[in-house]
Amino acid sequence: MTGFLSFKGIVKKFGSAVVLNVEQLEFERATYNVILGPSGAGKTTLLRVTAGLEKVDAGKIVLDGEDITNDPPWKRNVGLVFQNYALYPHLNVFDNIAVPLTVKGLKKEEVEKRVKEVAQILGIGELLFKHPRQLSGGQQQRVALARAIVKEPKLLLLDEPLSNLDAKLRIELRSYLKSLQRKLGITVLHVTHDQSEAMALADEMVVMNGGLVEQKGTPHEIYRRPRTLFVAGFVGTINLVPSSVFGGNSDEWVAFRPEDAELVSECVGCVKGTISSLEYQGSSTIVHVRSGELSVKVVASPELELMEGQEVKVRPRRFLRYSPSGKLLE
Numbered sequence: 185m186t187g188f189l190s191f192k193g194i195v196k197k198f199g200s201a202v203v204l205n206v207e208q209l210e211f212e213r214a215t216y217n218v219i220l221g222p223s224g225a226g227k228t229t230l231l232r233v234t235a236g237l238e239k240v241d242a243g244k245i246v247l248d249g250e251d252i253t254n255d256p257p258w259k260r261n262v263g264l265v266f267q268n269y270a271l272y273p274h275l276n277v278f279d280n281i282a283v284p285l286t287v288k289g290l291k292k293e294e295v296e297k298r299v300k301e302v303a304q305i306l307g308i309g310e311l312l313f314k315h316p317r318q319l320s321g322g323q324q325q326r327v328a329l330a331r332a333i334v335k336e337p338k339l340l341l342l343d344e345p346l347s348n349l350d351a352k353l354r355i356e357l358r359s360y361l362k363s364l365q366r367k368l369g370i371t372v373l374h375v376t377h378d379q380s381e382a383m384a385l386a387d388e389m390v391v392m393n394g395g396l397v398e399q400k401g402t403p404h405e406i407y408r409r410p411r412t413l414f415v416a417g418f419v420g421t422i423n424l425v426p427s428s429v430f431g432g433n434s435d436e437w438v439a440f441r442p443e444d445a446e447l448v449s450e451c452v453g454c455v456k457g458t459i460s461s462l463e464y465q466g467s468s469t470i471v472h473v474r475s476g477e478l479s480v481k482v483v484a485s486p487e488l489e490l491m492e493g494q495e496v497k498v499r500p501r502r503f504l505r506y507s508p509s510g511k512l513l514e
């Protein structure tokens with residue numbers, strides 16, 4: 185195993201249910217990695233076994249060359265931030281951040297120096313003597329982050345850290361998270377079920393489903409060459425058309441993104457249908473086309489004069505083919 189963080193042959197069961205089955209997964213040092221997948225995919229369980237909060241039933245986890253599979257949480261040098269902050273309500277911000285250091289038995293002066301440093305980095309230096317209930321959601325989340333990084337962990341695990349925040353703050357804090365990761369040179373594993381958050385943040389993304397890794401790659405690879413139809417449909421919008429429509433093998437699928445298709449006046453082997461609705465988006469218009477049982481979306485220029493009910497032909501400029509079981513055909 186060569187990565188900074190590696191998982192090999194990981195199996196985690198709850199009762200008889202296998203909730204995690206990861207053959208091989210590697211993350212490089214100082215990278216921002218996002219784990220994406222629907223509810224129940226096993227994302228949180230992957231973080232919990234990494235932090236040592238759950239024991240694996242089989243397999244090996246290696247962090248920076250050390251086998252940590254059976255280490256207790258406190259030995260792993262891993263920082264953890266959950267969606268619901270989990271700050272101690274009776275402690276002020278300073279003491280909340282200081283907890284991991286005092287637990288380690290650091291001297292008072294050293295604790296003060298490190299808490300102040302990290303509060304400075306996170307822009308919460310003014311809040312040190314307030315209590316959690318006096319802070320906004322975004323401020324509380326920064327305190328939770330400060331507490332997670334103050335002990336300088338090798339690895340930072342973030343479980344839906346932005347999902348309790350309003351949309352504006354979420355976007356603000358997400359670019360902040362990325363710049364923080366870059367500044368500290370730390371390795372991050374960030375769990376989310378929000379695909380735009382994943383695409384915006386990730387150096388590498390892992391798409392999970394049913395305890396399995398469907399694909400790992402850069403956001404661009406995942407979006408442009410999804411290895412399964414599950415990934416294609418989970419990350420972005422995809423049109424799925426039986427290949428027989430284009431004169432191909434009837435069991436296979438042709439898949440294309442709305443921006444990879446165009447409306448044409450003449451074509452051989454294209455989707456012929458009727459405009460069912462138009463979504464004006466300013467710089468483009470999303471055209472919904474219905475063709476019998478099929479429905480496809482096309483991104484068109486807002487300059488085109490289009491009407492609901494109009495007959496159109498859709499031609500994919502770029503497409504991928506998938507097997508009947510949903511695997512990408514090369």
Ligand SMILES: Nc1ncnc2c1ncn2[C@@H]1O[C@H](COP(=O)(O)OP(=O)(O)OP(=O)(O)O)[C@@H](O)[C@H]1O
Nearest residue numbers: 198199203221222223224225226227228229230377
């Ligand atoms: N302590 C537990 N006991 C029994 N089953 C559990 C336990 N924790 C998780 N599970 C089950 O394991 C599966 C994976 O859960 P997990 O929380 O890892 O999914 P997730 O991808 O993080 O989902 P979500 O986005 O909803 O948090 C689910 O079916 C869940 O019900």
